[in-house]
Every structure is written in structure tokens, then in C-alpha cells.
Amino acid sequence: MGEDLNKPEYEIPPELKSSVSITTLDRIYNWSRRSSVWPMMFGLACCAIEMICAAASRYDIARFGMEVMRPSPRQSDLMLVSGTVTKKMMPLIVRLFNQMPEPKYVIAMGACASGGGPFKEGYNVISGVDNYIPVDVYIPGCPPTPQALMNGLITLQKKIDTQSIREVRWYKKGASETIPVPVLGPDIMDPREYDLIRQYTNQKLQNIDDPAAQVARQEKGS
Amino acid sequence: MSAQIITKNSDLLEKFPQYVKPDERTGYNGYVVSSDHLIDVARAIRDELGYDYLSSVTGVDYLPDGLMEVVYHFFKSSGGPALAIKSQVDRNNAVVPSLVSLYPGADFQEREAWDLFGIQFAGHPDLRRLLLWEGFEGHPMRKDWHEPYYEEDGKPFKSRWPDGKISLAEDKNPFHKNIAFPTGFDPDKWIPDDDSVLYSNIKNIISSEDESGLKTDYVIVNMGPQHPSTHGVFRMVVALEGETIRVLKPVVGYLHRNHEKIGERNTFLQNMPYTDRLDYISSLSNNFGYALAVEKLMGIKPPERAEYLRVIMAEFTRISNHLFAIGSLLNDMGAYFTPMLYAIEERELILDIFEATTGSRMMCNYFRFGGVARDLPEGIYEKIHDLAFERLPRKIDELDLYLTNSEIIKARGEGVGVLTPEDAIAYSTSGPVVRASGVPYDIRRADPYSIYDRFDFDVAVRYHGDVYDRYLIRVDEMRQSVRIIQQALTQMPKGPIQEGKPQYVVKVPPGEAYGRVEAPKGELGYYVVSNGKPNPWRYHVRAPSLINITPLEKMSLGNKVADTVIILGSIDIVLGELDR
Ligand code: SF4
Numbered sequence: 001m002g003e004d005l006n007k008p009e010y011e012i013p014p015e016l017k018s019s020v021s022i023t024t025l026d027r028i029y030n031w032s033r034r035s036s037v038w039p040m041m042f043g044l045a046c047c048a049i050e051m052i053c054a055a056a057s058r059y060d061i062a063r064f065g066m067e068v069m070r071p072s073p074r075q076s077d078l079m080l081v082s083g084t085v086t087k088k089m090m091p092l093i094v095r096l097f098n099q100m101p102e103p104k105y106v107i108a109m110g111a112c113a114s115g116g117g118p119f120k121e122g123y124n125v126i127s128g129v130d131n132y133i134p135v136d137v138y139i140p141g142c143p144p145t146p147q148a149l150m151n152g153l154i155t156l157q158k159k160i161d162t163q164s165i166r167e168v169r170w171y172k173k174g175a176s177e178t179i180p181v182p183v184l185g186p187d188i189m190d191p192r193e194y195d196l197i198r199q200y201t202n203q204k205l206q207n208i209d210d211p212a213a214q215v216a217r218q219e220k221g222s
Numbered sequence: 223m224s225a226q227i228i229t230k231n232s233d234l235l236e237k238f239p240q241y242v243k244p245d246e247r248t249g250y251n252g253y254v255v256s257s258d259h260l261i262d263v264a265r266a267i268r269d270e271l272g273y274d275y276l277s278s279v280t281g282v283d284y285l286p287d288g289l290m291e292v293v294y295h296f297f298k299s300s301g302g303p304a305l306a307i308k309s310q311v312d313r314n315n316a317v318v319p320s321l322v323s324l325y326p327g328a329d330f331q332e333r334e335a336w337d338l339f340g341i342q343f344a345g346h347p348d349l350r351r352l353l354l355w356e357g358f359e360g361h362p363m364r365k366d367w368h369e370p371y372y373e374e375d376g377k378p379f380k381s382r383w384p385d386g387k388i389s390l391a392e393d394k395n396p397f398h399k400n401i402a403f404p405t406g407f408d409p410d411k412w413i414p415d416d417d418s419v420l421y422s423n424i425k426n427i428i429s430s431e432d433e434s435g436l437k438t439d440y441v442i443v444n445m446g447p448q449h450p451s452t453h454g455v456f457r458m459v460v461a462l463e464g465e466t467i468r469v470l471k472p473v474v475g476y477l478h479r480n481h482e483k484i485g486e487r488n489t490f491l492q493n494m495p496y497t498d499r500l501d502y503i504s505s506l507s508n509n510f511g512y513a514l515a516v517e518k519l520m521g522i523k524p525p526e527r528a529e530y531l532r533v534i535m536a537e538f539t540r541i542s543n544h545l546f547a548i549g550s551l552l553n554d555m556g557a558y559f560t561p562m563l564y565a566i567e568e569r570e571l572i573l574d575i576f577e578a579t580t581g582s583r584m585m586c587n588y589f590r591f592g593g594v595a596r597d598l599p600e601g602i603y604e605k606i607h608d609l610a611f612e613r614l615p616r617k618i619d620e621l622d623l624y625l626t627n628s629e630i631i632k633a634r635g636e637g638v639g640v641l642t643p644e645d646a647i648a649y650s651t652s653g654p655v656v657r658a659s660g661v662p663y664d665i666r667r668a669d670p671y672s673i674y675d676r677f678d679f680d681v682a683v684r685y686h687g688d689v690y691d692r693y694l695i696r697v698d699e700m701r702q703s704v705r706i707i708q709q710a711l712t713q714m715p716k717g718p719i720q721e722g723k724p725q726y727v728v729k730v731p732p733g734e735a736y737g738r739v740e741a742p743k744g745e746l747g748y749y750v751v752s753n754g755k756p757n758p759w760r761y762h763v764r765a766p767s768l769i770n771i772t773p774l775e776k777m778s779l780g781n782k783v784a785d786t787v788i789i790l791g792s793i794d795i796v797l798g799e800l801d802r
Pocket residue numbers: 045046047082083084109110111112113117118141142143144499
């Protein structure tokens with residue numbers, strides 16, 4: 001524990017300085033959380049290679065207590081979405097997110113995870129993972145260098161430092177709702193948006209200019 | 223030049239005068255074969271003409287002519303140029319016989335063509351979608367299929383900077399998301415695909431095998447897509463008897479990011495940075511293949527110095543890729559992360575050179591049509607020289623010393639995941655996989671491109687075709703790459719690095735070209751069709767990672783689950799390229 005944990009208002013007698021710290025509950029919680037964030041071992045695309053490099057010889061995120069990568073979502077605190085999120089993968093990511101215990105954090109690493117990146121216009125690509133799951137920190141870059149990733153991790157630590165156990169969602173009632181898992185239909189469907197989808201496809205049916213709609217209406221009429 | 227297409231192959235014309243016609247479109251090569259006789263012609267090509275290696279199968283949608291074309295590139299495993307065969311069918315009723323019975327390597331490629339183009343392959347044993355999911359609306363690579371964010375057929379889009387303002391693609395979509403639905407679709411009635419076809423296929427295979435009459439219980443296990451040793455989002459469905467693999471079916475497409483569809487909207491040069499993201503561990507080799515294909519169409523050649531720079535960079539890429547491959551293979555074997563740390567240390571030094579020269583560690587975007595983007599900056603030549611002549615040879619020896627005789631690698635690798643030479647060729651595998659099975663097939667020698675014919679190097683071959691040999695071959699290849707770099711550094715002349723002025727929009731005459739290189743993972747081919755416009759009409763990537771896993775089931779059967787993990791590791795796949 002170091003000086004940074006002590007609350008300066010309380011004077012500790014010199015003879016106890018080496019063994020006693022006086023601090024707030026928030027601070028001790030946050031300090032222990034930020035010092036051992038365990039990321040989920042989960043690489044999606046190119047950005048994952050830089051993530052591996054960040055964990056390896058030259059950059060070594062062990063210095064932040066973050067090198068313990070867990071392949072199981074049940075044991076991890078941080079989901080590092082490192083790469084392009086595709087529609088085919090999205091239901092699985094949501095499921096993994098739901099399986100992570102609170103407190104959990106999400107970092108969108110790279111242009112793809114943040115907003116679709118170079119592949120945004122692709123028919124199988126999600127324009128940013130935040131369409132489905134909440135994101136704490138976005139890291140720009142394609143791919144972000146290991147330094148940028150570390151900056152993102154430090155940013156996350158700063159965010160953790162501001163938490164207060166009175167306000168965080170996981171100590172509240174009804175905390176941690178699971179996110180409905182998207183369904184793969186003709187395109188990816190968010191169960192929360194079924195009404196919207198139905199409205200839209202019906203509207204298309206009404207639209208006279210659309211030749212496909214005409215055929216469909218005839219079929220419906222007959 | 224690489225992969226020259228033979229135009230005169232009179233044997234074929236003589237044998238099948240009625241069904242085989244030379245392809246007479248300007249800029250095209252090879253033969254057009256009527257789909258009714260494709261099987262006969264293919265059998266003759268294999269058995270009589272000796273083209274035993276089916277490199278690439280893909281579709282091209284000629285929308286204006288109402289035709290769907292399937293393009294095959296055949297090679298001889300002993301070397302030499304390609305034989306290109308095309309078969310044209312009606313777009314609205316695209317049925318072509320499947321070649322899987324003759325060339326098992328066509329399996330995944332035909333499934334991909336079905337998935338993306340809607341071309342049916344009659345007689346294919348398992349024609350399901352490959353990259354997308356069952357139930358997906360339409361076949362997206364068809365020219366009249368439009369993605370939800372569709373704006374125009376070709377870039378640059380007019381909407382990009384009207385009066386210096388930008389707008390988001392999301393704003394034009396009714397859902398403010400990248401989705402679209404067919405008319406009248408009702409989500410509540412939708413029954414999502416639950417892989418039931420896949421599972422029942424597996425059950426059928428198992429039950430047909432139970433001849434003894436004794437009932438054995440099998441467990442079906444899904445490995446991946448989120449799994450620490452599948453090297454990305456790769457999924458295998460395996461049926462286990464105890465711990466022994468009885469059936470293994472790969473499921474891919476979790477990283478399908480529509481490389482080819484986007485590539486056909488892009489201008490030719492805009493595709494260069496996208497190729498970086500195919501096999502993201504070896505971006506410079508990807509650049510190489512694409513540059514070769516387009517240069518062949520344009521009929522240009524880079525100046526001498528650029529050729530040498532290309533070779534040096536491509537060989538450094540090979541070393542860095544093999545280091546990474548060995549590191550992760552050892553991870554899979556259980557030597558967790560220590561060998562990887564040694565490997566990454568050297569890789570970082572190579573990445574430093576890339577960063578200094580190209581501006582980026584991983585996504586180098588270095589090649590241009592007719593040259594390279596930048597010359598070596600000051601002081602980098604010395605670094606490269608030091609690395610190639612001093613440090614890397616020493617470090618490769620060190621790796622060899624620590625690992626090659628290690629009990630772990632020998633016990634886990636020897637005799638595991640054997641691929642016979644015949645299978646290796648039939649399944650169209652390439653790169654270290656085919657060479658570890660005793661087939662000395664290296665495009666740098668078999669069909670030399672760029673200036674590889676000037677260098678003195680050996681094609682590494684190993685003969686057992688097991689995991690251990692696939693490890694050894696990577697060590698051998700790194701040594702050969704160092705040799706090539708050393709020679710290139712000594713011979714490299716001074717001079718320009720780009721033919722003519724650098725151009726953003728290149729003029730590419732109409733025609734087709736197939737450019738292939740020996741990428742670290744195998745044969746990386748680009749099939750590009752131009753119709754004279756700024757955007758390619760067809761842009762296809764023959765991805766070695768995808769085709770090399772075709773025999774994965776064959777290699778894994780009868781092995782334990784833990785062995786499958788290292789068999790996969792020894793093939794060395796990268797999902798960006800596998801799924802594209
Ligand atoms: S942001 Fe760039 S490097 Fe990262 S996954 Fe996307 S394309 Fe790859």
C-alpha cells in the first residue's frame with residue numbers, strides 16, 4: 001500500500017506509519033479493483049495481435065496487474081473487444097458479456113470495435129460494439145499501438161478511481177440486467193427492436209413504387 | 223512474371239473440340255468449358271495433362287451479360303504456369319457440377335461460391351453456407367445485391383465531402399444501424415437456424431460407422447469461436463468417443479468482414495490497405511500478391527530497387543510470421559507464453575524496421591502499382607544489415623537449440639496429424655503444410671515472380687507430414703529467408719523506387735489477372751477482373767488459411783482433442799484471411 005492510499009486528514013503516529021493506513025472504503029475498493037483488472041482472453045481480429053504484443057516482452061501490461069488473461073468470462077473483469085465485430089459473432093459477444101460477473105468493464109479497442117472502422121460498410125459488420133453492449137473506454141487506431149492500448153487501460157483505471165460504492169450499479173437493486181441476445185435472421189435482429197422492424201417491413205409492403213412489394217401484396221391478396 | 227496463363231494447350235482443344243473453346247475476350251486467357259462436360263474435362267486435366275493442383279475456384283457475376291462464371295485455376299505441383307478454365311451458366315439458374323470428387327480441395331471454395339454468389343454445385347457432399355449463416359437474405363456478392371449502407375457502385379462516393387461536410391451512413395438507414403430487412407418480413411415468425419443440419423450430418427456420419435452393433439455414446443463438443451487455442455474466432459464442432467475425435471467440422475465466418483464486396487466498391491489503389499488486414503500478421507506479403515496481379519493487368523514492372531525492397535520486406539514478413547506461428551504453436555502445446563516471449567522479442571525488432579520504413583508496425587500499406595511507397599529512411603539500412611547478418615541467424619539458432627529437441631515438442635508432435643503427400647496436393651494445401659508433407663512446392667521456385675530467380679536459396683522440405691515436421695519446416699524457412707535477405711542487401715542497387723509518377727487513380731485496362739505469391743502461410747492468390755473502370759469488377763482472394771484447413775478433419779480423426787488444438791496450430795491460420 002503506499003502513500004496514495006492514505007487520507008491525509010488523519011495523522012498517523014510515526015511509529016505506526018509502516019503498518020497502518022487510514023483511508024475510505026471507496027478508495028480501498030477502487031484501489032484493489034484497478035490494480036488487478038483481469039481481461040478476458042478473447043481476440044477478434046488484427047487488433048488482438050497488438051493486444052498480445054502489449055502483453056509480451058516489450059510492453060508488458062503486467063505492470064498494471066492486467067496480464068492475467070482469463071479465457072472464461074466468469075473469471076474476468078474486462079472485455080477487451082479487440083477487432084471487427086461481425087453480425088455472426090455479435091450474439092456470442094452479448095452472451096459472453098452477460099456471463100461476466102459484475103463489476104465488468106468493456107474497452108472497444110480500435111476503429112472497428114468503436115465504430116465499424118475500415119469495414120464499416122460491409123454487410124456483415126456491426127458499426128461499433130456499443131450498438132449492443134455498453135462501452136467504458138474507446139481506443140482509436142487501426143490498430144492502436146500497444147502504447148495506445150496502455151493509455152486506454154490507464155484511462156479505465158482513472159474511471160475506476162472515480163467510482164463510489166454508494167452509486168455503482170452492481171450494488172443497487174435489480175442490478176446487472178442481462179442484455180437480450182440478438183437473433184440471426186435475414187439480418188441481425190435485436191429482440192428489443194422487433195416492433196420497429198415490423199413497422200418498417202410493413203411500410204415497405206405499402207410502398208407502391210417498390211416492385212418487390214407489389215408482388216408481395218399480390219401474393220397476400222390472393 | 224508469375225502465374226502466366228498458358229494460352230496454347232492444343233491437347234485440350236483436340237480432345238474436346240466441341241466443349242472447350244479458347245476464351246477470346248480481350249485481356250482474358252484460358253478456356254471456356256460448357257458446364258455439362260466440366261467433370262470430364264477436369265478429369266482429363268488432372269489425369270492426362272498432369273494438372274494435379276486446383277489452386278482456386280471462384281465465381282464472377284457478369285450481370286450485364288446475364289451470366290455467372292465459375293473460374294478455376296489449375297497448376298502442376300511440379301511447377302509451371304496456370305491453366306485457367308471457366309464455365310459459364312445462366313445467372314438465374316446457376317448450376318455447375320461440383321469438382322469435389324476429383325479435387326477435394328474445392329470443398330470450401332465451392333461452398334463459399336454458393337454462399338456469396340448463389341452458384342449451386344451439383345453433387346457437392348455438403349453444400350451449406352460457409353461464411354454467413356443459414357437464413358441470411360440473398361447472396362451478397364451478386365452485383366445486384368446491395369448492402370444496407372449502399373450508396374453507389376463505385377468509390378469515391380459523391381456523398382463523402384459535399385461542400386466539405388460529412389454525413390454518417392447511419393443517418394441514411396431507417397434503423398440508424400447497418401441492417402436491412404426484406405419486404406413484409408415478420409420477426410416473430412422467424413425460426414433462427416440452430417445448426418440442426420450440421421448436427422444431424424454429424425450424427426449420420428457417426429451412426430453409419432457403428433458396424434460392430436455395439437452402441438457407443440458420442441459427445442458433440444463445440445470448440446470456439448471464443449476459445450484460447452483456436453487462434454481467433456474459429457469454431458470446430460467435434461464428435462468425441464471418449465477423448466478421441468470421430469468427426470470434426472470447422473465452422474467459419476465469424477470474422478467475415480466482406481473484404482471482396484468492399485474491394486469491388488473501392489478503387490484499385492484503395493484496396494491496398496485492405497489487403498494488409500487479410501493476414502494481419504504478414505501484411506507485406508499480402509500487398510505483394512495484389513500488386514503483382516494489378517501490375518500484370520497494367521503491364522508494368524517496378525524498378526530494380528523497388529523489386530529488392532519488396533523482396534526484403536516480404537522475407538522479413540515471413541520470418542516474423544513464422545516466429546509468431548512457432549510461439550503460438552508452443553502455447554498450444556502447453557509451453558505457455560515463454561517461447562512466445564522469445565519469439566515476440568525478435569518480431570518487435572522486425573516491426574521496428576517496418577514502422578520506420580512504412581510508417582506502421584502492422585498495417586504497412588507499402589506497395590504501390592509499379593513500385594513501393596517509400597525508400598528506406600536514413601540509418602535503417604544499417605539496422606536491417608545488423609539484423610540479417612548478425613542477430614537473426616543467432617536467434618534462430620537459439621530457438622532451434624531450445625526447442626527442436628525439447629521433449630514437449632517431440633512427444634506431442636511426432637506422428638500426430640499426419641498428412642500424406644497425395645492428400646496434401648489433392649486438398650490444395652500450400653505453404654509449410656504441403657512442404658512438410660514432402661512436396662517441394664514453393665511458388666518462389668515453381669513459378670518464380672518478382673526477382674526470386676536471382677537468389678540462391680533452398681526450398682525447405684520435410685517428409686513426415688506431422689506436426690513436428692511442420693514446426694521444423696518453419697525453422698528451415700526462416701533460415702532460407704535470412705539467406706535471401708542477405709543476398710538482396712548485398713545486390714540492391716540505388717535508384718528510383720517507383721515507375722513513373724505515383725498516382726491515386728490508376729488506369730487498368732480491361733481483362734483478368736491471377737497474381738500469386740508464396741505468402742508465409744501458403745499460396746496467396748488474387749484474381750482481379752477489370753472492365754476499364756476505376757474499380758475492379760471482380761476482386762477475389764485465394765486465402766491459404768481457408769484452403770489449408772480443408773484436410774483438418776482428415777488430419778485429426780483418431781487423435782485426441784488436445785492434439786487437434788496443436789494440429790490446428792501447426793497449420794497456422796489467421797482468421798482475417800480465412801474469413802475475409
Ligand atoms: S481497427 Fe483496424 S487493426 Fe483493428 S480490427 Fe479493425 S481493421 Fe483490424
